[in-house]
Amino acid sequence: MKPANAKIDTPERNRFLTTFMNQDEEKYTGYWTVRRYIGKGTQPTELNSQAEVIDYVQTTEGAVGYIDEIELKVGMNVVGRK
Template sequence: MKPGLLAAVLFLLASAPALADGVAVIGSPDLPKLDNATIQKLFTGRIVELNGTRVTVVNAAPGHAVRTRFLAAFLNQGDEKYIAYWTVRKFIGKGQPPAELDSAAAVIRFVQSTPGAIGYIDAADLTPGLNVLNRK
């Protein structure tokens, strides 16, 4: 086997477990399932209500693998671009970036205890009773 091909195969095998679980967007029990476009609008502050319910969005902290996967899967961008987007929005007075939580457990607690809350976690961290709004 050629060294380049071997390196590519080893890379894919090493990254497969991290990619296998995916990202689950979760929300408070009162929220409906969401399509990708709605999730994108919520996490970029373009909409702040769903069916008359004020929505509170939370992110994982920068540098978390689940945040990187979420941004790529649902917003088609990386962390630097996302941070820059919110820097501009704040500067022009068009909103504040979502709060950032440090763990899946913190996101789950927040979503379960806050009406209208939406966050995301690694799909491997899903537990029974969570309201999964979308999953990739």
């Protein structure tokens, strides 16, 4: 799986971290620093806009991301809604 994250300090990222991950930005970045430090992975790709997330998901095999529901396009698979 190839997850995409929104850019830091964006409303969608903050909402995703709070609602789905039950984390704040500090915990999230700290988690990935430890993962990288111990050689067990790097954080997901960060994209600048919801349009970039949609493009990434539509053109990359195994990609998954999150967007506002109003941005949803025909043919996209929805994994979950909150």
